[in-house]
Amino acid sequence: MIEAKVSDILNRYARDESSLIAVLQDLQEEYSYLPREALEQISKEMNVPLSRILSLATFFKAFSLKPKGKHPINVCLGTACHVRGAQLILEKFERELGIKTGETTQDLLFSLEAVRCLGCCGLAPVVMVGEEVHGKVTQTKVPAIIKKYKK
């Protein structure tokens, strides 16, 4: 199954090294992480050492080697959000979900990340769950946001 998907992604690009990051991005989008066997296949088919692929996968923040939750929660810690109390919002999420930043809940429903500026500073503090942006978040609004995605 993974093998066919990876071939499909590889076919979208010229099989040279300049496409490597784009291939990994598509893979990340497909599985919300980079499965080891997929990386091995890419290494073989693109004729790139696995170590080089892993160096990219660990350098760029967009990539994850571990599976993510169904609803990735990204709490913005950009400057505008910071001065409006974003750190406290992040900690509230940690307490409510019972996980630390960078971790995923056991039921694989949520993973929590801190990000640097989502570019909607007018709504600070901002939290993004999946593709949905929540603006002007307060600590007291956090439980309701989580509840919305639990259904």
Next chain:
Amino acid sequence: MAVEKEKLYRVHLMVCAGTGCVSNHAFEIKEALEKEIKRRGLEKEVKVVTTGCNGFCERGPLMVVQPGNIFYQMLTVKDIPYLVEEHLLKGRPVKKLMYQPPEEKTPVPVLSEINFFKKQVLVALRNRGLIDPEKIEDYIARDGYKALVKALTQMTPEEIIHEVTISGLRGRGGAGFPTGLKWQLVRNAISPDNEKYLVCNGDEGDPGAFMDRSILEADPHSVIEGMLIGAKAIGATQGFIYVRNEYPLAVKRILIALDQARYYGLLGHDILGTGFDFDIRVVRGAGAFVCGEETALLASIEGRLGEPRPRPPYPAEKGLWGKPTCINNVETWANIPVIIDRGGKWFASIGTATSKGTKVFSIVGKINNTGLVEVPMGITLREIIYDIGGGIPGGKKFKAVQTGGPSGGCIPAELINLPIDYESLTAAGSMMGSGGMVVMDEDTCMVDVARYFLSFTQDESCGKCTPCREGTKAMLDILTRITEGKGTEEDLGLLEELADTIKEASLCGLGKTAPNPVLTTLRYFRDEYIAHIQDKKCPAHVCRSLNVYKIDPQICFEKGHGCDVCRRNCATDAIIGSKGEAHKIDQTKCIKCGVCFDVCHFGAVKVE
């Protein structure tokens, strides 16, 4: 792709679909409008258009009615039937949905009369709110690609470069390098196989800045047209637009725009029948702040680790795959078509002696009118903060404004009359950067802000060179110590010493500028550092280790009648007391999250 023949409508409703308004349910507003228009049988007369970011994000969701330029704000789905009936059927604009300045009694109906918009001069953002970014026809109707026709059919490369040079345009991404000069360097550079590249840097990483996102989302063709003109000037055959990973909508709109431009023969082979070939590829960033640095960005386009390399050689000589490469940022490219169309002299007539034209700023943080504005260079900080920004919310005192992102610095309230241009900002210890302005009030702690930026640069340092990797970590450790009340006076000297070394010895711009937020806060707000070190106090009550939350029993009992809201919201059961009696905080359990302070309606919770 078929070209849709545009029908004519009596009224256009321009609904803002920028990221801010979308998260405020702009698409639901659009649907409600379309439904109501249909129900009223107006679908042949009235058209709903979704536009890019209007700029006045604070007041979203927004809509502008054309003709008339009537500005509606903070709309809800419930308002729509009434709005359609009153404004569109009866011709009576709805006052209660218009913007009313806090200090005035009557609303301001027309967009251009609202203070937020009044002082703005739109060049890079010329089409904002006026076109559908997914329609090339809309862009063309606003004189789009006119400058390209002029550049391809009536001008030589030298004439194009000359026009950009006399315009005085400088790079809008941060460093402010003269654009005309950069183009000349790439034009002069020799490439063995005549390959030259052009890159649009859309890796907008500075927290607090979102103008490039807004331009790419609201007016992608302005960037494409700018790049086409640049390609003709320097002799490039292939362009790249590098867009930040966090901006999926920008990627989508750029891809649509590129397809449309190719369909119309504005991109690809033999453009407009002039024999000129040029195409553009989109490259998505993968989440690394350092990739905004040009050599790191180029490495990342080549599929390598986004690590910077020493310059020279500059990309103008040896860039992508070793070929001469011209890199400009999104806003710079968006200015080019206007400069070619209206002339470099016209552009140079705006602004100051050394900083020409306009600049887009995002004003965010502790300010009433957050949003995106484009103003002439040389405008004072006061005009931006008070006239356009509407001052500080809640009657608080303005303390500082942070410009230039993690590379910039904090400008104190005393410098409120500072003209905003490249030189004045640098002289004040900060920099123009990409144009983010984060406003801070009396409740912002400047030591915490400095620590915040160092934690950012420390986190984003790629680790290649030691001064940046280890130096920022050492500075962060000291700043953290100070915010925890464990700092000593020697720490300040040590910070300054480390800052000098990092600035001097780092490989790229990230490290060279990382100490700036610390240096400017030490220069203008040294007393706050001293308060943390000597008195073990955070004057703004931000540094949590130094805060103690207490409940005033008298206020809690007499005014709040022991309402119990604080206890119910406390995450750690640190509040003792039951309904009807004065409450108390158990300091051993308190984690200082401040929720009790936020939820108390009676001001009984105090921070010391």
